Amino acid sequence: MLTLLKNAQLYAPTSMGLCHLLLADRRIAAVVSAEREAPALGMAVDEIDLEGRRVIPGLVDPLVHFIGGGGEGGFGTRTAELTLDDALASGVTTLVGALGTDALTRTPANLLGKARELAAGGLTTYCYTGSYQLPPVTLTGSVGSDILFIPEFIGVGEVAISDHRGSQPSPFELARLASEARTAGMLAGKSGIVFIHTGDAPSHLEPLRAASRDSAIPLAQFLPTHINRTAELFEDGLRFAREGGRIDFTTSTTAELLAGGEVPASEAVARALHARVEPSRITLSSDANASLPRFDAERRFVGLEPGRLSSPFEVLGECIDEHGIAWETAIGVASTHAADALGLSTKGRLAPGHDADLLILAEGEWSIDEVWALGRRVYRRD
Template sequence: MLTLIKQAELFTPTPLGTKDLLMGGGKIVAIEDEIKISSNLAVNIIDGSGFILTPGFVDSLVHITGGGGEGGFTTRTQEMALTEATTAGVTTIVGALGTDAITRTLPNLLAKVNELNQLGISAYCYTGSYQFPVKTLLTTVQEDILLLSNVIGVGEVAIADHRASHITCQELIRLASEARVGGMLAGKSGIVSIHLGDALEGLELLQQAVSQSNIPASQFYPTHINRSEHLFQQGLAWAKQGGFIDFTTSTTAQILAAGEVSAAQALARALQADVPLRQITFSSDGNASLPLFDEKGHLVDLQQAQVCSLHRSFCEAINEHGVAIGDALSCVTQNPADILHLWHKGRIAVDLDADLVLMDKQSLQISDVWAQGQRMVEQGKAMVTGNFE
């Protein structure tokens, strides 16, 4: 069935004003000032007046099979349910392993990716985890990226963190080279997702890898750049040199009090510092643990990250920090899609996937969500759920 959304304020994420949008067959069919259907085809018409229509959100880091465990077996976090993503406007998701790559496995991660794809959203994953040497599904990182359709990169490899494997510069260069070539051969990004801890060296290892090789800064995708003021300042310099920076939206009051910069504030400050918008993204780190360690590395608190923080930080950037809607939207749609080479995602244009979010123009509350043309959320209620939700 065709679906026609009429007279919504359209953000592609660039603001285009009031438009009609027609979708069918999972794709965007037409965008016009006014679309009239004169045939006898069945059309579901939705009044978009009073709403903004945006691309579906792209969350580039979610622990879809759960994570955590830094405080023992009782602190292992839960798997992500489908509706945790869809009700938050997320239609494209990238799964990853983290600290625990023993009880959380790559076969389980890939199975979860397949589950989410069958339920209607678009899911991908990274091979590997925090650790080095990297565990893979096939023989090598390059084989995983080249031969497994839903594997688009490697990570999140941990650096500057007491939980990391303390990968050397040369090892990181070889890993990035392998991922890069795998991506080239497969027509994928081959991105290297980098977890940044709170150690003072921060981004120094990435700087060394770029300066000592022919690997461009854009091959790396460092996240948690807002973890501390020190790391945030390093991130600004890195982005101005052509690197990407990802701000984590999930947090707690205790972590903010310990010095983390909120994602919304980090975005506003980065733009004020003339960091190119296209270099900046948000990700939720959903279903990961949010551990707080003391100066000796002892765990003092642990909470679970939430995918819905992506939309919450998007709203906060606009409402509390004065970021333009289109700019905030780019960080959760077009920018991550481009970095990951998901060219059919993250923007609204004819022939692209019909991944769409309808939000109230005043409150920015999510009303409806479509993933590849399928209505996943209607007037705030999930219409598609996992079998055991």
């Protein structure tokens, strides 16, 4: 199947000006400046004139709770599964699923099944083995064999540190887990990333520093999220990134979280860049369909709201429109850098040989007209 998208104002994420994109089945076959004649293919091709609309890579989200999350307030507070319709309209074309707090009533098998359901709908999906707690729950008996033998499992997570709901892992346990994931990843041609849930305890990111300091594991083997959840954690995250680590800001939020000191994700990106954090060290994730719980001073549950998969696209717009961040930089944070951290070499860029995952934006407003995933239109706004 050949598709020619003509006259796209292309951000790949670098601004390429007006271009024609040739899609061959699932991949981008060619990108040609519109100053040149569109390719004459001499064969059947579906031509679509975008008339100068902006085109950006599909977003890459390193933390989505495909089968829901939470339940910290009892069974009545379990969040719902992600629906295919919501996923297709979100602008996220590559999603990584995780279990989170509940690895008792939700399992790696459930997670993998849901990943394959979403993939059957046209998206690209991966998973983390494990959950908040150690020892990790797995499908095959170990983190290493899950990563090595199951195509969708690319790492382990989200393992909780500095949080009262985690298993309080020692630096030695974290280093050992990272070593297993890293080695299996090398054998399987995957990143073996260790995705970390970071709570609001004063220890912040120190467990990761200690794990790296006392072992041969590089800081960048860990990807800690929720770094914008408190002002203190945010500042520690900036230091962590300058030390060679990566940091992930959560785009889903609530009024209560913001009132409690959370740094809005777009502001966090702008402040991190102003603090001279290398942009490639920064990613965004939605925490979609997780619970965003509220606890009182004694850590008792008082309520929750679910995370939203549409939030990364919204935050990307805020980065550009409200904080004046260059398109190339902002798109990198929302797509390219996560693809690199996760070892997804065909994601996060619009270039020949890469997957044809792209968003066609509306004219004159920050919204999505069309989503294309693996060379096929999967969403069109009514």
